[in-house]
Every structure is written in structure tokens, then in C-alpha cells.
Amino acid sequence: MTLVTMLLLVVGLSNVQAENQTRELDAFSEISLRVDAKLYLAQGDKQSVEIVAKSSTLDELVTEVKNRELVIRFKTKNMLWKDFETGKIEIYITVPDISALTVSGSGDILNDGPINSRILSLTLSGSGSIKLDDLKTERLTSNISGSGNILVDGDGDAQDVSVNISGSGGFKGEDFETEDVTVRISGSGNAYIHCNNSLVAKIVGSGSVFYNGNPRIDQSIGGSGQVKEL
Numbered sequence: 001m002t003l004v005t006m007l008l009l010v011v012g013l014s015n016v017q018a019e020n021q022t023r024e025l026d027a028f029s030e031i032s033l034r035v036d037a038k039l040y041l042a043q044g045d046k047q048s049v050e051i052v053a054k055s056s057t058l059d060e061l062v063t064e065v066k067n068r069e070l071v072i073r074f075k076t077k078n079m080l081w082k083d084f085e086t087g088k089i090e091i092y093i094t095v096p097d098i099s100a101l102t103v104s105g106s107g108d109i110l111n112d113g114p115i116n117s118r119i120l121s122l123t124l125s126g127s128g129s130i131k132l133d134d135l136k137t138e139r140l141t142s143n144i145s146g147s148g149n150i151l152v153d154g155d156g157d158a159q160d161v162s163v164n165i166s167g168s169g170g171f172k173g174e175d176f177e178t179e180d181v182t183v184r185i186s187g188s189g190n191a192y193i194h195c196n197n198s199l200v201a202k203i204v205g206s207g208s209v210f211y212n213g214n215p216r217i218d219q220s221i222g223g224s225g226q227v228k229e230l
Helices: 003-016 055-060 076-080
Strands: 018-022 030-033 038-043 048-054 061-066 069-074 090-095 100-104 108-111 119-126 129-132 139-146 149-152 158-167 170-187 190-205 208-212 216-222 227-229
Touching (some): 018 055, 030 038, 048 055, 048 061, 055 061, 100 108, 100 129, 119 149, 216 227
Parallel strands (some): 030 100, 100 119, 119 139, 139 158, 158 170, 208 227
Antiparallel strands (some): 018 048, 048 090, 061 069
């Protein structure tokens, strides 16, 4: 093996080894994930953002805060790079307060510990996911377009949940107790919910609402969809 070959191997390995990078940012309470990454969200007194990825990916990854929203994206020029390989990206975020989470594309947001937010908005566009298995909130709004899924669970009893599905995506919250739920489905997506008081379901297409609990039901169905007890 020549010296040049050895140097090329070393350079190649350095480019693929993951690095940790901490980013100091302005305060934020909303997060918009626009890259294919796994984002682990925790609540704590001190805000922090740590990214684990290869060096070349870190150089191209933008984290910017505008109007208290953290946007995570790649530099625009990379949209033209057909051979740009990001590799594995992991993002660890701790914030005192969180009011909105958005995933655009194939990224995933997962909680790392309990999440407590009085009013929370979840938006999913694409094939990614949002999974919060220890959530406490009074009011939750979930908007899903595409094939991705939102999963929520927790011990709290929410007062109001609104679910809007356009496409084949799904909402999974059959163990997340709620007083009042409104579900609107356009397409083939399904919603699994736990409702104790009032359930309003409006379906156009083949999507369905499956529920736990014993709610009053107001349903409007256009297509082959259904509202069915689990």
C-alpha cells in the first residue's frame, strides 16, 4: 500500500466518523425538523442543542431561530447535490417549554423523558414521524399530510384533541385519554383515539376512526370510511 493510498484512507475515515457539536442558539419553543434525522426531545431548565453527525454534514446543517422557532435544515445549495450523502444524524435538544413540533420529510422526533405543554401543535408532512409516549397537555392539535404517523401516549387527561389527516398517514392515541376529540380525515389514513365525552368525526374517503371510551358521537362519512369502537 502506497503512502498516498494510506492518506486517502485516513481522510475517508475522518469524513465518515461521527462528531459531536453543541450549538448556542437564541431561545425557542417551537421546532421544525426539515432533514432526515432522529431528534430526541427533552424538557429541562436549561436549553441545549447537540448534533451528532459526520463532519461534512455538520458543515452543511443549518440551525436558525426566528420568532422563537428553531428550523433545522440544509443549506439551499445542497438541493442540487445529487451525490451529497448526509449519513446518520442524531439531534439532542433540551428546552424549558415546547409549544409546536413540525416534521417535513422523513425525519423523526421522539421524546426523551416526559413532555408537559399546556397547548401543543404537531405537524407532520411526508413519511416521518412524531412519537411522544409520555405527554401531558390540555389541548393537542395534530395535522398529518402524507404517509407519516403521529403517536401520543401519557397519563394525563387532555381536554381537547383535534386530528386532521390528509393522505395515508395515521394518528395513534388509543391510550391517550381525552375528553373531547374532533377528527377530520381526507384519504385513507386512520385515527386511533381514546375519548370520554364527545367525538366528532368527519371522513371523506376510506379512512377510519377507531376509539376507546364511551363518547357521544357525531359523524359524517362520505366514502367507505367508518367510526368503530376498539
